[in-house]
Amino acid sequence: MSISGILIYQIAVIFIIIIIGVICYKTNLIDDATNSKLSNILLTLVNPIVIFVSYQRDFSYDLLEGLLISLLLSIITHIVGIIISYTLIRRKRRKIVTIDGSTTKSYVENENVEVERLQSIYSNLGFMGIPLVNSIFGSEGVFYVTASITIFNIFIWTHGVILMSGAENLKFKDIIEKLISPTIFAIIIGLLFFIFQIRVPDVVYEALDYIADLNTPFAMLIAGVTIGKTNIIKLFTKNLRTYYIAFIRLIIIPFVLLLLYIWLPINEMVKIVAIIMASSPTAASGALFAIKFNKNSVYAAEIFTVSTLFCILTIPLIVKIAELLA
Template sequence: MNFSAIINQIIVLFLVLFLGYFIRKRHIIDDHTSKKLSSLIVNVTAPMLILSSMMSKSNLGRDEILGILLLSVMVYICLFLMTFIVPRLLRVEQHNLGVYKFMIMFSNVGFMGFPVVNAIFGREAVFYASIYNLPFYALVYTLGIFFVSSNNKEKTKFEFKKMLNPGICAIIIGLILFSLKWSPHITIKDTVNMIGGLTTPLSMIVIGASLANVNIKNIFSNGRLYIYCVLKLIVFPVAILLAIRNFGFNPIMAGVPVIITGMPVAANAVILSKEFGGNEVLASEGVFISTMLSILTIPLMVYLLSMV
């Protein structure tokens, strides 16, 4: 693992993020544009990146696929248990409990997880990350909605059809192509690769633009968020690394759970809080501070992985 090259790639990602912040502050793009770009990423480019990774990897075994999926389920079970423990330790107010639970369980997978995994391990690792994130896609629109709406007096209507989202569909199609060992025509592959390649720059621009709307003064006064970020960005991924390092996994299979768990708060926290009555201000602050601190913690995780 070329540590200096990886750090350079991560710096590039965050420079693009700061570009997004700048162009939003300068009103080159507005909230409407940012929202449309988010929709484009979630519904088109990120699924294409998943398909691209699955079409380019042909020697991944069934045992590896089942292994990474089982590993993911175990990690999410542990994170779910943490939703009962961490808020008590932090003495979170009752009306903010649901948002904190969401922030504990769900990391920024589509906008940062895939681009960072791609930057660290290469496109092959996006295949692993796609399988690993199956529980995320299934849970974020079910359990995630339950969390953010848990303190909302109005009865929330859950839309389980949202579980069948573009990310899940891309993984299913990719697995079918993989299992059939069918390789699409080069024209199709190049098209999918090109569209999927838009995910990384667009994602970082959208994150930067969304952070431009956060009231930074309020964030600096919320000490509880900083403690949470230490747990989310350092303690949890390091605990996972220590737990799996002696199981004989290959570097990518061991690294993907660590990197994904150590990602900042999922951008869905803000979107779902707005829609289902959660504390969207707290969610925005959580996304902002965790994203900013991840500039330091992601290289730390990469360094720890390189030492294993």
């Protein structure tokens, strides 16, 4: 089966878990407090263990080279995303008004420009990227994902903070504190264990592997609960601009990066992982940033919901195009 075919199957599985998450929220089986605790468990325990386990493998220069290439591709991914979002999402929006059959065009201030740019640039690596890559390539794929997670954290806690709050509020101490997270800690420790070939005992590895297996169901249940908070029917008809932002996040940015990456003479797995990372829906942390910096968090959550639902179609499409062009 082709990679795009495997993706379609795995996304169908993931979508079913998301629906279960929606049902759990609608039936009060998982409330906001429970979802918050599940998110904390995922981000501070499960994700770091998934990453650490991916580094428990025999050292090879090919793997190390692939990791370094993944770092470079992730930097390019974020820079391209920033350029495209700033080009297509402007501070002034065109507004068309029809009065008595007469149509006039004017430009109004886009009060949500920061939210829209953040949501189009930053993708959902932990919640969507890791489960998808893990389902296709296993722990070796996750090994390369760690590069994307590292660069994501650096960019979102520098550029993301500048975008949402202004450079005057950017404090170096705060950035360092945010970068020292369980995920980054797991990457550093895991990388050292990989380079120096330090292996945990089999019984410890198996226990960690069991916890790592919780990543996909936890992440998708959390996504389902987040989607369940919105009125999906009203969402799809109320604000059509969410489609535009989702289109940038799911189609334009991944397609441009696809055209850049597909011709590179590099490891095929590294290439596909980078494309999947670039094709993931908007980051769940976008809504959290909107709350933190007093922006439109409801709108941010709506963009997250739309992009998460539509990525079921767009990720396999982007990967299929990559396969056809390869």
